Amino acid sequence: MRDDPAPGRMGCVRSLMAFFRGRSRLCLTGALTGLLMFLSSPPAASEPSGGAPERGSAYMGIGVLAHDGESGSPPPAARASQTEGVDVSSHQGDVDWQTLWDSGTRWAYTKATEGTSYTNPYFTQQYDGSFDLGMVRGAYHFATPDTAGGAAQADWFVQHGGGWSNDAKTLPGALDIEWNPYGDACYGKSQSGMVSWIRDFLNRYKSRTGRDAVIYTATSWWTECTGGYDGFGATNPLWIARYASTVGPLPAGWTSYTMWQYTSSGATVGDHDIFNGSQDRLREFATG
Template identity: 80%
Template sequence: MDSVRNSMSRIRGRSPRCLFTGALTGLLLYVSGPQAVSDPTGGPLERGNAYMGIGVLAHDGTSGTPPPVSRATQTEGVDVASHQGDVDWRKLWDGGTRWAYTKATEGTYYTNPYFAQQYDGSYDVGMVRGSYHFATPDTAGGAAQADYFVDHGGGWSKDGKTLPGVLDIEWNPYGDSCYGKSASGMVGWIRDFLGRYKSRTGRDAVIYTATSWWSECTGDYAGFGAVNPLWVARYASTVGTLPAGWSVYTMWQYTSTGPQVGDHDRFNGSQDRLRAFADG
């Protein structure tokens, strides 16, 4: 609703010529390729409104129903962003959700206005929680975006309840899937982000991505799997083929239509293992 109100406020007071030019620009952005994502008003998505998994359904689709979670081997989680607003964390906890990630930042230009309620609220009901950064490699360098993330909620503390930060690197909802970068350029950008995050926090960041995007935009680069945990996105009955470099996943985003909050996930281990992972 905030994005709709913002759009309407921008429209009011414009001349017909400005309206026509803006509409034409929006149309060109929207039809520039299947990568462009529209907001609820039908126009191009505004910067800042991206979220984890925004392109999964459009590019990979969904198939099958994931098997029931076994709490001895997997732990249920959820990821949220500003479009969820204030979250009923108690209801999620009572439904079996034990960990959560909140979007903190995007690029070097956006912070989640609901971050405090989402990040602190999950912690307050007993969840292990962390934060993620939606990467936009076409707007600023990897190191600069890592700094912005750490400075606006992306830090880590060794308290057993704070998960390492996540680099959400996936389809560009604002344009070209690979943000105009070559495979080597994308790998270099990711490396810069991960290196700066490690130097700032002492932890290796988790990489959230989808196998098909990783193949297309990094050229199946296999150099991060030995160090950085993987959070893979696939809405299906199995996790499927993992991106190059990883033989196991740490987390799996398995649906965008979960109870209470759409985006649900599984940690590949028991709740005890989850807390050990948070502790580093």
């Protein structure tokens, strides 16, 4: 013997049928009211497609590419007085350093850290692999000023691969400070607050390693988020990001660049860069 179905939609259907037989008006009235409410209400919001990337997944140039994009201009003409380099992160996985060496790449920067919790799982293969082939190598930190202070992030960086040694093959650590891929472009900081954060990072890095960190940035971000602050140019080498055939105007405080990221090439070989000097000068820069 089957139990009668629980009252609900079936019961309402039966009541509607009963109405047409003249025995109930109440359920039909409720059903029509509910139907009208359903038709007049807005559809439920759907989940956004895309959104911010996962924390830790940022890489050098992620904000530059999103805001400035590729210019479509040809790469700068090769000059004997400049030295080709590359920057890599976990997006490249295990890097084929021999191929890069054979193509003329002589220096490399590897992402070591981000914030105060992320470390690059491919760091050892990338950092040591370039060194073993004879490249001059360095490490960079992707700054997230909205998650922790500058000094704390400098400590995390030094403790996880961002140190420096005077061996003529290790470049000073680089601070990657650019558009926030996870939210507000300036990480929710005022221009003066951003300058203070950067200063805290640079001061702590210098005290821990004895070297002034390189600053990687884009001119338009620097203008927007620091107000065109010009106080770091005398001490900290500039790594300028601009995807074009010319480097364009530099951020306030610098009259020349040390390195230039001139294109973002994607997942396999890393982004291409130029050191503004010969290979001998590159080793001198590494030595400090």
